[in-house]
Amino acid sequence: MQNKTFVAVAVGLGLISLSACGSGDTKPSADSKTVTLVSHDSWRISKSVLKDFERRTGYKVRNLQDGDAGQAVNKAILTKDNPQGDVFFGVDNTLLSRALDNGLFQPYTAKGLDKVGSQYQLDQAKHRVTPIDYGDICVNYDKAYFSKHKLTPPQSFADLAKPQYKNLLVTENAATSSPGLGFLLGSAAQFGDGGTSRPSEAGSGGGWQDYWKKLKANGVKVVDGWEQAYYQEFSGSSEGKKAGGDRPLVVSYASSPPAEVIYAKKRPSTAPTGVATGTCFRQIEFAGLLSNAKNPKGAKAFIDFLVSKEFQEDMPLNMYVYPVVQGAKVPAEFTEYGPAAEHPETMAPGKIAANRDQWVKSWTSLVLK
Structure with a gap:
């Protein structure tokens, strides 16, 4: 959820190389080990969680940060025929219709979606996007x-x-x-x-x-x-x-x-x-499998990971948002100072x-x- 994370100033986010995992321990093929994540500038994840993902899957995730949410969505739409990446994270409900109407995403039903609260699933009929967080x-x-x-x-x-x-x-x-x-x-x-x-x-x-x-x-x-x-x-x-x-x-x-x-x-x-x-x-924030993605298999695995309990519980203190997965723990600081x-x-x-x-x-x- 762009512009609300204090870590953007506290630690200085930029273009970073990440590692990520999917829903199982199957190694990707040699020609598809890189998954490119396109996001707004507030994307962040703990290094320890990334290392765990890398150990379990071998996927390497390259992160391209394209400014605030509006800028990132508009750029993704303009490049949809030859996208910069495989997964887009950070489109929210204020801009969702623009992305969907322009055919930015292809359908994918994430593993673990059944654990996501139904109130966050705004594209249930087609599953072109997966809810990740709210604030x-x-x-x-x-x-x-x-x-x-x-x-x-x-x-x-x-x-x-x-x-x-x-x-x-x-x-x-x-x-x-x-x-x-x-x-x-x-x-x-x-x-x-x-x-x-x-x-x-x-x-x-x-x-x-x-x-x-x-x-x-x-x-x-x-x-x-x-x-x-x-x-x-x-x-x-x-x-x-x-x-x-x-x-x-x-x-x-x-x-x-x-x-x-x-x-x-x-x-x-x-x-x-x-x-x-x-x-x-x-605001509800979503991720989606980009149309014409070069590595759709890796992208699907990454989206599965985004709704895993591991990522959902890591997310709040990195991006200052709330998890959408039922049963994911919220930090004590959130419940005490900012419910x-x-x-x-x-x-x-x-x-x-x-x-x-x-x-x-x-x-x-x-x-x-």
Whole structure:
């Protein structure tokens, strides 16, 4: 789930060579030992897990990281007839329809898919993609700021438009950022489109457009991407404090508070940031076997591995997302400092497909001009 992992800054991800395994101990043939994984920049896995995969299968996995999720998906679509790799990881539900409509993937039913929660399987009819993880895009708040000013942190989309939170929120551009787009979709799910569904006090019957007019009037700041928002503008992150960030509200992830604890030089007893649980939009991330893949056998084995319990339990503290496999353990830091939202906003991929491009265009005209 691009742009939410703190390890991207903490350890500096780049183009790396990996080893991976499939569902059994059968060695691949001599001419098919390389599997190329195409991903966004937040892909990461523990070396010890990779070594285990290598021992069991002999597959070598080359990882090509192609920027953020949107960039990676668009590039994969443009090169689908002669793909860069065999497996694509990182398309989420906000972009899924674009990938499927453009024939990016070929069907494959992964071994172990029966252990994946049905709520994450958004392509059950054709199995062109396999769910791998999920996470919640939510507004985070700086606890110290709200304590100092004796102000109750916002807890809902509607709260963010109230006068007491004027000039406090920074969000990402919905046209250039995955969390920015997710936040826009969350507001559309909450308030509807032009009053067609679920109008509320902030929407006043005018849907998400009216809501964003109110946010703009209330001083929302928009920046290009998550790193700028979180590491430079947000006063609650350790990097934001150093950079002089003065916005105590930021669009980030429910898993951001645990990362603040884990990466602190001296681990605090409580997270310095909190989550406005009524502002969350759920993202689900998928992997798929690329059409025209040169090594489909290795690609299938790798997808099997992605839904194995071994990878699912290794994933949270590497990519700060939650496992989709039933019974996979979640780190204690997640349950203590950043539990997933109980009632996040969601939207069917078909509805996203029908509206996404026009909504982003309207949002850009409304908020940035």
